[in-house]
Amino acid sequence: MTSQAVKIQGVQHYFGSGNLRKQVLFDNQLQIEPGEIVIMTGPSGSGKTTLLTLIGTLRSVQEGSLEVLGQQLLGATDDDRIALRRRIGFIFQAHNLFESLTAFQNVKMALDLFDFSPEEVSSRIRELLTRLGLGNRIDFKPASLSGGQKQRVAVARGLVHRPKLILADEPTAALDEKSGREVVTMFQEFAEQEGAAILLVTHDNRILDVADRIVRMVDGRIKSNVLVQESRIICEFLKDVPVFSKLTPRTLTDMADKMFLEAFPPGATVIRQGDAGDKFYLIREGRVKVEVERDGNVRQVAELSKGSFFGEAALINHEPRNASVVAVSDLQVYTLGPEDFQRSLDASATLEEEVRKVLFERQ
Amino acid sequence: MKTPLAISNLLHHRMRTFAAAAGVTLSVVLIFMQLGFLGSVESTASLLFDALEFDLIMRSSNYLHLSAAGSFPQERMYQVASASTVQATQSLTLGLFPWHHPEQPRKRRIFSIGVDPLDSPFRLPEMQSKVSALVQPSSVLIDRKSRPEFGPQNGQRFGDADLGTRVEVAGKSVTIVGHFELGGGFASDGLMLLSVSHLEELAEGGLANQRSLGLIRLKPGADIVESAARLNRDLPHDVEVLTRDEAVQRERLRWTQGTSLGIIFQMGVAISFVVGIAIVYQVLSSDVAQQLREYATLKAMGYSTAALSRVVLSQAIMLAVLGFVPGLALAAALYQLTARVALIPIQMNTLRVIFVFVLAVSICSLSGWAAARKLGSADPVDLF
Numbered sequence: 213m214t215s216q217a218v219k220i221q222g223v224q225h226y227f228g229s230g231n232l233r234k235q236v237l238f239d240n241q242l243q244i245e246p247g248e249i250v251i252m253t254g255p256s257g258s259g260k261t262t263l264l265t266l267i268g269t270l271r272s273v274q275e276g277s278l279e280v281l282g283q284q285l286l287g288a289t290d291d292d293r294i295a296l297r298r299r300i301g302f303i304f305q306a307h308n309l310f311e312s313l314t315a316f317q318n319v320k321m322a323l324d325l326f327d328f329s330p331e332e333v334s335s336r337i338r339e340l341l342t343r344l345g346l347g348n349r350i351d352f353k354p355a356s357l358s359g360g361q362k363q364r365v366a367v368a369r370g371l372v373h374r375p376k377l378i379l380a381d382e383p384t385a386a387l388d389e390k391s392g393r394e395v396v397t398m399f400q401e402f403a404e405q406e407g408a409a410i411l412l413v414t415h416d417n418r419i420l421d422v423a424d425r426i427v428r429m430v431d432g433r434i435k436s437n438v439l440v441q442e443s444r445i446i447c448e449f450l451k452d453v454p455v456f457s458k459l460t461p462r463t464l465t466d467m468a469d470k471m472f473l474e475a476f477p478p479g480a481t482v483i484r485q486g487d488a489g490d491k492f493y494l495i496r497e498g499r500v501k502v503e504v505e506r507d508g509n510v511r512q513v514a515e516l517s518k519g520s521f522f523g524e525a526a527l528i529n530h531e532p533r534n535a536s537v538v539a540v541s542d543l544q545v546y547t548l549g550p551e552d553f554q555r556s557l558d559a560s561a562t563l564e565e566e567v568r569k570v571l572f573e574r575q
Numbered sequence: 576m577k578t579p580l581a582i583s584n585l586l587h588h589r590m591r592t593f594a595a596a597a598g599v600t601l602s603v604v605l606i607f608m609q610l611g612f613l614g615s616v617e618s619t620a621s622l623l624f625d626a627l628e629f630d631l632i633m634r635s636s637n638y639l640h641l642s643a644a645g646s647f648p649q650e651r652m653y654q655v656a657s658a659s660t661v662q663a664t665q666s667l668t669l670g671l672f673p674w675h676h677p678e679q680p681r682k683r684r685i686f687s688i689g690v691d692p693l694d695s696p697f698r699l700p701e702m703q704s705k706v707s708a709l710v711q712p713s714s715v716l717i718d719r720k721s722r723p724e725f726g727p728q729n730g731q732r733f734g735d736a737d738l739g740t741r742v743e744v745a746g747k748s749v750t751i752v753g754h755f756e757l758g759g760g761f762a763s764d765g766l767m768l769l770s771v772s773h774l775e776e777l778a779e780g781g782l783a784n785q786r787s788l789g790l791i792r793l794k795p796g797a798d799i800v801e802s803a804a805r806l807n808r809d810l811p812h813d814v815e816v817l818t819r820d821e822a823v824q825r826e827r828l829r830w831t832q833g834t835s836l837g838i839i840f841q842m843g844v845a846i847s848f849v850v851g852i853a854i855v856y857q858v859l860s861s862d863v864a865q866q867l868r869e870y871a872t873l874k875a876m877g878y879s880t881a882a883l884s885r886v887v888l889s890q891a892i893m894l895a896v897l898g899f900v901p902g903l904a905l906a907a908a909l910y911q912l913t914a915r916v917a918l919i920p921i922q923m924n925t926l927r928v929i930f931v932f933v934l935a936v937s938i939c940s941l942s943g944w945a946a947a948r949k950l951g952s953a954d955p956v957d958l959f
Contacts, residue, residue, distance in 0.1 A: 214595045257773050261959045265955075265956050265959060268875065268955075270875060270954075270955045270956050271956060293876050294879055295877070297874075297875060297876060297877035298876070298877035302872070302876065302955075304872065304875075304958045304959070305959070306868065306958070307957075308868045308869050308872040310580065310583070310584075310866065310867065310869050310959065311587060311866075312580070312583040312584045312586070312587030313578065313580065317578045317583065320578050321578050321580070321873060321876070322876055324577045324578055325876065325877050325878065330576070353587075369876075381958075381959050397897065400661065439695075
């Protein structure tokens with residue numbers, strides 16, 4: 213038994229067979245703790261839905277280890293998977309309610325799989341629908357409900373059996389802001405009170421604030437996996453850096469999402485003059501000194517501290533490092549790889565301009 | 576209690592439910608009618624036997640069926656009468672003659688039974704009492720169940736108004752002196768009784784001293800089967816002796832299996848069955864197809880395909896009941912109408928009701944089973 217709600221290790225997935233076999237997921241790692249709300253984003257075709265259906269046992273795991281609520285899904289039987297589905301709550305983009313059943317009955321279909329007493333069934337459903345603002349719509353059929361109301365019934369159907377893992381695909385896409393807010397608030401309560409892990413695939417940026425973690429997938433790979441709290445700290449830093457002050461919060465967040473945290477002890481060399489440039493650095497904590505070696509003489513040219521950045525020149529001009537950077541104290545830096553740095557530059561003309569200006573001023 | 580999804584689906588999609596139930600009703604009515612006709616072939620086949628009083632019956636070995644009975648020499652009757660277990664014998668002569676009613680444009684052939692007016696072989700009280708009227712020369716009794724084309728005064732049914740009417744039979748004038756009710760069934764659509772000597776006269780000597788059926792009554796306590804066996808052994812091979820059950824059974828088989836009538840009606844049943852499956856399958860499968868996303872959602876929630884198949888199957892069984900009840904009522908009404916218009920005995924019986932109900936359930940189960948196979952394509956992965 214593992215304590216994680218979801219534990220993904222080295223999961224690969226392929227569609228098709230023979231010559232048409234195409235890899236859609238590449239060596240993915242992800243863990244979701246109980247009570248954690250994870251939002252997964254990424255362009256369409258990035259594999260996030262495939263990953264979601266693998267976690268939801270709707271597809272068979274082909275390669276790698278995937279544990280959901282303690283059940284290993286690699287090589288699991290159909291019966292194992294059906295049993296596990298009953299412990300998961302699914303919420304789909306479309307409501308998929310039976311037109312022939314009332315709101316109450318549609319939700320009850322989820323409880324029919326268990327042996328609850330009729331009183332328990334009735335009180336759970338009524339309580340949940342009431343909390344979702346449908347108290348006066350309990351015995352209505354979908355035809356008499358608005359789109360938002362139908363979606364909330366579907367949400368109730370996904371939550372009523374108190375699953376320990378909730379998988380939701382664009383659950384708020386069909387909802388107005390207020391209903392969407394109610395639904396995500398309910399997710400938060402569920403995560404907190406029931407210890408349910410919640411994985412949301414969404415492009416709805418109105419609800420990003422509920423996420424404890426945001427996972428971004430691109431081309432079948434988890435590109436970034438950022439704790440939101442950490443991401444906020446990075447943004448604060450980036451915003452305080454004069455060259456980034458004009459950037460939109462979005463560009464800042466994009467940059468923040470892609471950064472990794474690295475630590476160095478005092479005296480460690482962070483970058484060495486003459487090496488190829490492969491990273492951009494932002495100091496989270498501590499100080500560094502910048503040294504340039506010329507004709508055998510090492511000369512300290514600057515000392516940088518919290519909020520300063522370095523390492524950009526080699527990335528922009530595609531040249532070797534023109535100086536060494538050595539940690540003076542315990543050092544924590546955020547780093548950004550060359551492709552992501554370049555992408556951030558491309559995304560924002562302003563950023564590139566600013567950086568070039570800084571470079572120009574330094575010379 | 577679990578959510579009654581099957582019933583809810585039927586109640587919610589009313590037009591669809593109505594269409595499917597109507598399909599079942601149609602099949603049920605068609606099947607009832609085919610079986611009804613088949614049943615009336617069987618029961619008319621034995622009508623005459625049922626009306627006659629006998630333990631054993633003797634007939635020509637050339638016998639095909641009642642209206643092609645062949646004949647045997649009258650002396651066989653004497654041989655039978657002398658057998659130790661035989662109490663009494665009577666004989667009938669059967670013939671088919673052209674019938675020409677003065678007010679009808681076309682001639683018809685009438686099935687004719689020649690009897691001894693002074694020794695009625697009939698069990699039915701009405702026939703027994705009226706046969707004696709045939710002592711009058713050139714007299715006949717006409718079956719009220721003869722078709723109207725034979726020319727009753729009121730245009731529908733022979734009755735008292737026809738008494739005294741003179742009709743030309745086999746070119747000779749005869750007088751209707753009475754009427755009775757038996758029914759000739761599918762072999763003949765008109766039936767008359769006359770005296771044996773009158774019939775021989777109409778046949779112009781063709782049947783002189785010839786008999787068609789010999790009716791044998793055994794002494795009390797005599798073993799029927801054993802007596803039949805002994806008579807068959809002792810008599811020449813131009814005749815055969817049968818028990819009542821054998822005679823009835825062979826007559827029925829002759830009609831249901833020896834003619835195309837049986838196969839026609841059985842084919843009718845089979846086709847109605849297939850038509851029923853086609854209609855119900857069409858409706859059920861479109862019901863499943865329309866709710867495929869919902870069923871897929873249930874699968875994602877942890878319902879097995881088998882559990883969902885049971886929903887579709889119970890929907891099908893309910894359709895069977897919904898369609899069967901009006902089908903039974905309609906068929907019963909049609910039976911009455913047919914009996915009145917076509918003058919054939921067609922009746923509902925319990926065994927047939929049970930049999931058709933089983934067929935209706937089979938129609939719906941097969942359709943439901945086929946429609947439920949679509950559930951296999953309800954893949955939750957497609958919901959994303």
